[in-house]
Amino acid sequence: MAHFNSTDAAPGRLLTRPAARRVGWRYFRWTTSALLGLGLLPFFALAFSNFPFWDDFGMAMMVREHGLWGAQQVFYNTWGGRYGTAFLQTVGNPLTYGWLGGFRFTPLVSLGGTLLALYLGLRELSQQRLAPVQAGQAAALLLLLALAGMPTIYPMFYWFTTATGYESGIILMLLAMLGGLRALRATTTAVRLGWYGLAHISVILTVGLTEIALLLLGWTLLVALVCSWRGGRRRAAAAWGGLLISAAVGGAVAVLAPGNLVRMYGAGHTTQTHAPLNVLGAVRYATDYYTTFLSKPSQVLVLLLLAALLGPVLVHTRRWRPAGFRLPLAAGIGVLLVGGGLSFLFFALVNKNPPPGRTQSFIWLWMLLSWTGVLWAAVPTQISGGLRRAVGQMQRVAAVLTFFLLAVGLERTAWTEWLRNAPTWRTQNEARFARMAAAARAGRPTVVLAPFGGISPRRIAIMGENLFYNPHPTNSVQRSNNDPTAHWFGLDSVRLAAPPAPPNAMGPGL
Structure with a gap:
């Protein structure tokens, strides 16, 4: 029987294979948790800027x-x-x-609240039988993949x-x-x-x-x-x-x-x-926008990777599903497609433009989380040993691919935003707000600010200049953008001294 040395064993003793597996599983669990934590770290850290x-x-x-x-x-x-x-x-x-x-703290509430809700949902769906560590890892993975797509x-x-x-x-x-x-x-x-x-x-x-x-x-x-x-x-x-x-x-x-x-x-x-409602036109717009949404390679890849990564967990916990939590895969996919389609159709009925990024992100999150439920509901009660092994092998391949894609894509962008842009962004915002507050205390009704500089937004948490520049203060866009800021500080107006530099748009955008 194979043996190996372990620091968990007493001096001079060797672990048997079952004990070795338990030690290996413990280190694997710690490593996985650490990697997921590092993956989410820049998104939480950016909250402080x-x-x-x-x-x-x-x-x-x-x-x-x-x-x-x-x-x-x-x-x-x-x-x-x-x-x-x-x-x-x-x-x-x-x-x-x-x-x-x-x-x-507001991004911490949004990110942390989502993570906590996912954790509690996974625990409840398994009737509290899924181990807290596994539920936490699955929740972190869901949030990380949601951000990626x-x-x-x-x-x-x-x-x-x-x-x-x-x-x-x-x-x-x-x-x-x-x-x-x-x-x-x-x-x-x-x-x-x-x-x-x-x-x-x-x-x-x-x-x-x-x-x-x-x-x-x-x-x-x-x-x-x-x-x-x-x-x-x-x-x-x-x-x-x-x-x-x-x-x-x-x-x-x-x-x-x-x-x-x-x-x-x-x-x-x-x-x-x-104007009268143009139903046929709305259906055409919705179909075009929805097809584009569904065919985005990044989102399709995330859905496939999620299925492979969670496969062993879904198989292992299939008997813990709530009563009646069963649905054929084709029917579940139909539920997702209809829900997304109705969303795009509604938007097309009220607006001919494609849904903004925030609306598409909301639909994407709903589909991703629902996709997890659809996969779990479709897992058969009886699964052969060969299928179990195949699911485990797919998970290992998907884990390597996911790690590589995140490292060269989203993670690289988020860490760069945090380490390179966030300090400059924080310093310039604090100086800008201090100047507006000082002007209000001194009774000066108008403040002219220099535009932000030295920042190349990666469009994770930093989008660039947030005040509008126009040499004509009667411009309606300037009034709607700049005036709420000025009035909150007790000023009549705030404007930029010069047009902002064009942002160097890198990474995912609006």
Whole structure:
């Protein structure tokens, strides 16, 4: 029998093969955790060089002018029905409380909240049987691969006002499904009501964030309802149906908001002035944009790598799936394609332009996480030993390929952004804010600032100049971009002294 020396063994003793395997597994687990931690490190570290953007100042100013409750009313009546977004962007905005430094923590909340929600979701889906270390590693892997295939990272995690509208939706959707599952598994009435209440609150907040969040969460709950009903699980169907009703009620409140009509058609609109709905044109636009989205090589590769990397874990935990968590692979893929297609169709109905990067990133995250569930639901109960070995070999090959692709791509970009750009970015932002604060204290109403320099944004957490340059201060774009910043500091206006240098766009962009 083969033996090898180990520092875990007593002096002069050798480990048997089973013991050697246990020691090897322990070191493998530590190494994997360390590599995943290093992979996520620059994204978390970049949070400490994060600063507010003009929308962040604007939402804080709305509270300053109208009060907290008044800001919700103004937003609902003049901006849109996204009541969840308005609530989070005002109550959770550090600028509401005059706390500029708080923006160093908002990306940590988005990134850490996503990681925690993924961890809790994986633990719950396995009925708490998946080891915490394995659940943590799988959650970190999911987040890292999500970042690798994400159309744009900055607005999902670092730009506060968009992160609250989009990434918060992913976190809340996970909490809604987690709460529903825990409620179904609870053994006492009090625990069941507590988890089900959390699920309802998460649903109501989610559908009030964006229309795409409303659509995708509604579609997810509908699929869960139909699958539970067809499987004869009436109690589960009632639970998902109750959450779907909450989504419908909250969605109606958001969709029927007066602010939606103001945003789409302008103040003083009439229902007779807007153009008729072009359904065929919308279908054509949606098909073109959705096809482009689905055919992005980076996203297709991430989905394939994810299947190979998680394969052994999904096979190992297949017997721990919640009751009825089974769906043929073809049907699961159909659910994903329909959900994504509906999202693009909705956007095409209201806008002829392709969805912005933040919207596509939200859809991408939903599809990636749903793809994980689809794969797990499709794993057969009985698996041969040969198939197990093949899945394990695929995982090893995929791990090597993933490590190489991340090292030369996303990781290289993120580490460069953190180590090279972040210090300069932080220094210049702090100097700019200090100058504006000093001008306000001295009673000078106008500040002229030099544009940022010496930065080549990698477009992870640093996008470049965030003030608008125009020699004519009456320009409407300058008013919308620069004025919220100036007014928050107590100034009349802020402008750039010269046009900013063209950003050297490297890495993934908006």
